[in-house]
Amino acid sequence: MSAAQPSPRFPIARLLRDILPYAGLIAVLLFFSLSSDFFFNLRNFERLVTDSATLMLVAFGMTLVILLGEIDLSVGAVVSLLAVILAQIMGAGLPWPLAVLVILLLGTAIGMANGIITVLGDIPSFIVTLGMMAIATGLSFVFTGAISVAILSEPFLVLFYDARFLGLPVPLWITAVAFAVAIFYLTRTVAGRQLYAVGANPAAARLSGVPVRRRKITVFAIMGFLVAAAAILSAARLGSGAPASVPALTLDAIAAVIIGGASLFGGRASLVRTLMGAALIAALNNGMVLMNINIDAQYIVKGVIILVAVVLERLASGARP
Template identity: 75%
Template sequence: MNQSAAKLLRDLMPYLGLILLIGYFSLSSEFFLNARNFERLATDSATLMLVAFGMTLVILIGEIDLSVSAVVGLLSVILAQIMVAGMAWPVAMVLVILISVGIGTLNGAITVYGQIPSFIVTLGMLAIATGLAFVFTGAISVAILQYDFLDLFYSEQIFGLPIPLVIVALAFVACLLTLNRTRFGRELFAVGANMEAARLSGVPVKQRKVAVFAIMGLLVGLGAILSAARLGNGAPGSSPTLTLDAIAAVIIGGASLFGGWASVLRTLLGALLIAVLNNGMVLMNVNIDAQYIVKGVIILFAVVLERLASGVRT
């Protein structure tokens, strides 16, 4: 495949993939086009979309966060436990978000100031978060019994849209405007493209990288809250494929794993593709192990395609 053909296929992949999947599952399952299924698909994919937006920023600056799934599980456990202890759900939500931003900031600070690759730092955080979640719960899920909280994120709507989708829309617009309309966003592209050149141009590279991990923490915290509300409990290992799905969404969106280019809009399309794929495979009773294989093939294909489109010998 030549470079121009690879570029065209890379650019069309999110659109073509989404159309083909919708067509295939529509023909393969009588339940896919059901209105109730679409509603479930939208709410189930909210956490993935939020995390994918954050992962877009992280990958844009040439880093990675492998701790997402474990941190979401830990935060959902903390949220459920402090609500069971009697804390009002609005206060519990704020506390969980602060903890999540702290975790993200810590990941960034260790990566930047410790000069340790982010995949190692976040792999360590994955182990810590997983262990803490199981220690806190004894591997038993913690039920959330504050029904106002559950109703808010499961039943309530604004302008006819479920609350989770409203949160996703606000996060999408915020990330889109940040990347395309602010100096901060332009500096992130510069950091990802050439960190040393960005530093010589006056960009505070270290601060920007830590800020991106903090933003990732914020979005992960919101995602954990939506995940806990959807499941009605906090449980370790509640989102086992979330990290894989988020990275897949960003790569399908055409982002370079080496940093320097990413698109929140294309990530949204990638996340929709993964959400439809997840939903369709569940409706067709595809084995969970086979689902991993399918996603792995998609990621490898997207990475190779990106390298070919960039003119790099693979």
């Protein structure tokens, strides 16, 4: 008996999945440019680019994590916690360059802890990172008493939010460098290319000599570093560290990766399409704020987009959604 043939919807679903981040971004830009007089002006465009840097950094890391068939639910809470710690240690007198270094190291350590517990404890990453999310959220409120901690370092605020280099905002350059390094790691290094094998079939990858545990811990550490960089940009943008300062960041980052056509079961992801997906989510957030759309309605819109992307991915892979 011959194997079951793929559904006739497969080519169409695959095409729709592949063009979704590009077509969706174009549609969102056209819709809001026609619906709001303020969307397509230079000032709003600069704000959109600068504000989207936090999301894009986290989405790049989430792409690597999801490529392995894992997930990190703690990113939003950890960004808030690191922003709080950054504001507090600068307020205590630590020079901002040292404070930034401390946050980068701490973020990497948190990511590595997620990876080590997941791998060595053989615990699903969604449970580990759910626990880390609860810990980070609780610590943020304990450290601040639910009160924002202002950042008074003018050089820090200027550099990571207002400054321009070659006419472009510094957060955009940071995002571009992170994207370039992530692309190089994923496509030009042995370790990066091995992530596809680990995500597709960890057992087969292990038998082929791939250090699966090391690769997973490394990816979670990279995730932590990018989360720390995002926390620095978020703190500069808000001018403070506050608990629950980026409540939708985890959802937005996962949405960006899914819209980019990644498989939640691992083995397939694209940083380029994640970039487009993050741009779509950022433009959607910006446009809905300009149109004064209720925050609850914003969640509904994002939820619909995520469901459409997941269904397309399942149909494109030949599986039932």
